[in-house]
Amino acid sequence: MGSSTAHTAADDGAAPVIRLQDAGLAFGDRTLWSGLTLDVAPGEYLAVLGSNGTGKTSFLRVLLGLLPLSHGTVSVNGTRPRAAARGVGYVPQQRGFPARTPLRARDLVAQGVDGHRWGVRLHPRRVHRRVDELLARVGATGYADAPVGLLSGGEQQRLRIAQALAADPTVVLCDEALLSLDLHHQHVVSELVHEQRERTGCSVVFVTHDVNPIIEHVDRILYLANGSFRIGTPDEVLRSDVLSELYGTGIEVLRSNGRILVAGRPDSTHHTDAPEELLP
Numbered sequence: 001m002g003s004s005t006a007h008t009a010a011d012d013g014a015a016p017v018i019r020l021q022d023a024g025l026a027f028g029d030r031t032l033w034s035g036l037t038l039d040v041a042p043g044e045y046l047a048v049l050g051s052n053g054t055g056k057t058s059f060l061r062v063l064l065g066l067l068p069l070s071h072g073t074v075s076v077n078g079t080r081p082r083a084a085a086r087g088v089g090y091v092p093q094q095r096g097f098p099a100r101t102p103l104r105a106r107d108l109v110a111q112g113v114d115g116h117r118w119g120v121r122l123h124p125r126r127v128h129r130r131v132d133e134l135l136a137r138v139g140a141t142g143y144a145d146a147p148v149g150l151l152s153g154g155e156q157q158r159l160r161i162a163q164a165l166a167a168d169p170t171v172v173l174c175d176e177a178l179l180s181l182d183l184h185h186q187h188v189v190s191e192l193v194h195e196q197r198e199r200t201g202c203s204v205v206f207v208t209h210d211v212n213p214i215i216e217h218v219d220r221i222l223y224l225a226n227g228s229f230r231i232g233t234p235d236e237v238l239r240s241d242v243l244s245e246l247y248g249t250g251i252e253v254l255r256s257n258g259r260i261l262v263a264g265r266p267d268s269t270h271h272t273d274a275p276e277e278l279l280p
């Protein structure tokens with residue numbers, strides 16, 4: 001399954017925002033993935049799943065122009081990823097800020113506001129207003145002036161989301177953006193990303209170990225395993241036969257109370273007989 005049957009903006013003739021052709025990534029003699037041909041259409045929501053070390057973060061790093069492909073080509077917004085970086089919002093995998101970081105919450109968000117939008121320098125008052133708006137959107141107004149290093153992991157994460165969305169990017173890349181958020185804030189953040197897509201038509205690439213909090217928004221899944229991959233709609237990919245073939249062993253995809261559970265992965269730290277609410 002190298003492509004999807006899902007209807008996307010690409011079907012309507014819109015140029016893809018992300019285009020990979022026969023792309024491969026290897027470190028030394030270890031191939032993370034190869035033969036990846038994928039177009040992500042404007043407004044499309046792609047979830048990237050796979051076990052630890054399968055190359056999900058590396059995939060985002062390729063799209064950010066931080067890592068060269070070993071094989072094939074990649075473009076973002078029709079150009080080299082590095083040249084396209086300005087139109088890309090990025091929520092990195094979370095690392096806490098040191099306690100003494102000399103930044104307030106609002107300073108962090110302000111870093112994402114493009115002060116030179118349309119070639120015109122924004123007046124500081126307009127930047128300030130935009131930052132206030134973004135802080136309100138992620139529910140961070142209450143700690144707008146607090147030092148970031150003293151905030152909880154979840155509070156810091158909401159600021160990173162605000163920063164990534166600040167310049168209304170055409171592509172939003174999220175690396176485990178829901179990690180360390182409680183269920184309520186997982187929902188808040190997942191809705192924020194979704195609303196941004198609805199409002200601006202941006203594409204979303206969301207790396208996650210648990211697809212459940214975002215599943216209702218996802219158009220397609222890129223599932224990495226064993227140096228290979230599957231691409232398709234959630235119903236096409238999250239199936240026992242498809243994942244069993246990908247992993248080369250018996251995998252069960254279970255649906256329970258509206259949640260999707262994957263049991264039996266050989267590299268899973270979880271037991272088959274007690275499926276976790278984690279995917280994959």
Ligand SMILES: Nc1ncnc2c1ncn2[C@@H]1O[C@H](COP(=O)(O)OP(=O)(O)OP(=O)(O)O)[C@@H](O)[C@H]1O
Nearest residue numbers: 027028032050051052053054055056057058059093
């Ligand atoms: N620059 C590099 N040089 C050599 N090996 C690297 C480099 N970057 C990543 N790797 C290796 O590639 C593999 C994939 O890393 P990556 O961070 O992309 O995995 P991941 O799927 O995001 O994992 P996780 O779910 O644990 O975050 C890892 O084994 C990592 O050590």
